[in-house]
Amino acid sequence: MTTSQFTGRPEAARRAVVITGASSGLGRHCALHLAGHGFRVFAGVRRAEDGERLREEATSSRLRPVILDVTDENSIRAAEAEVAEEAGAQGIWALVNNAGTCVSAPLECVPPAQLRQQLDTNVVGPLAVTQAFLPHLRRTRGRIVNVTSGLGSIASPYLGAYATGQFAKEGMTDALRRELRPLGVTVCLIQPGAIDTPIWNKVRETGNEVFGHVPRPLADLYRPTFERFLQANEARAHASRTSPEDFARGVRHALTAARPKTRYRIGTDAQAAAALSRLLPDRALDRCLSALTKR
Template sequence: MTTHQAARRSGAGRTVVITGASSGLGQHCALHLERHGFRVFAGVRRAEDGERLRKESTSSRLQPVLLDVTDENSVRDAAATVAKEAGAQGIWAVVNNAGTCVSAPLECVPPDQMRDELNTNVVGPLAVAQAFLPHLRRTRGRIVNVTSGLGGIASPYLGVYATGQFAKEGMTDALRRELRPLGVTVCLIQPGAINTPIWSKVRETGNEAFGHVPGPLADLYRPAFERFLQANEARAQASRTRPEDFARGVRHALTATRPKTRYRIGPDAQAAAVLSRLLPDRALDRCLSALTKR
């Protein structure tokens, strides 16, 4: 291993930006990368979230930065701030982790809720990539886009979320192929079920969606949807995949001399990838039909 490779594999003070770092997987990842020598700019939407995250850190290598991926001015300001702080060393990588999860039957989802989901999960990450790419080209750096084990399978009642993940997967594939000649590496991280605060938010968004539709329509779906939520929460709580598994996957994508194009984190994410490739649509429909039984 050369000295250059050793430095790359250790992090060695390289500057990384991670969006959606105020809680959940983003917070775990930011703290993990800091512990492994990276200089981490942790994107948060509120100053108080940044202060709380700073108290969790173990060194001065972690610095919160205000970054709302749905606000183009916020994205531009964050890119300028990080570039100034990074100085001559430059910015090594961006981890597009910020995201939301709307869960509800598609017939019950208001169009504005779908727009908000796509703005956060697809348009926002593209805006972040565009803002930081001039800096990443100079360092021949990396973009890591976080999607989901649902990036290949659209589960009932997660259609809005799956739509965003499918789109982000396609965008990432195109970015990887477009940026390869320019020296920028692009990877995907696909985490399966991990017990984080997102699962309580899933229930909140579902209840919000039901609040916008007439009672008879809500009644058509509510019993099966409630069983789905309970099963989903139980699956997350029973999962042996941990946030540290996710963070290690991100670190490998940032440090490996030849990173994978896709990192599937957890056995359920790996199984979903196999099923989506091998099973015909009708067979996969039958596998998922238990979720929608009335």
């Protein structure tokens, strides 16, 4: 997707947007980008120090950090009340559900509690935030942008827990789009591909943590191929020509276009994953991914 495709309509600027997971990575970059383009951004962070750091980085006074933990119902209610009061009569124009975590490990090794945490952050939490802000979005006939990834199209080995959450969020987004259309709320999906952000360090840390809590024979069964997978994934991210700015422009287009797309696939790898999932039979796709698990 090229820069020229992300033009959008200027009249949506200065409207209030809530974005979750703005402490780091793509969420942080997107919050700064939207504020720089005139939106009034309420940037959800989990810790006050993250919010202060984000405020210092912002070149615009239109960015306002808000404590928002998508896995905590009390935090969600408090954030909704705070944003509603700050937004005032102008109302809340959009919600960007960006917050998420990534559990990376062979599914045989992933503890059920860790899978629940993955789904709580990436699926249940975004729905809870959406439910809290929907009354405001109906009043403004606003927009919801849900962020998944290319793994919402293809489930990669060793990212099964993460892909499970992404597939679920894709289905949730489709249902929301169809349910909310008659009520005047537009729902879009952003699928970024590999982008060089700090999440790749977290992927390795999470994988090592999982292996540290399983029996040694089981860990040894997967560890060599898992390490090769990590190296290949990190190399792909470092070599990616897709930038956080590409992602942020995609979000901005979804918030400003008169007729936004239902899905924005950011990066050639995200576009390729979607195409392959549609065109290739399962067995052929399995063969394409077999190099990741080759012993």
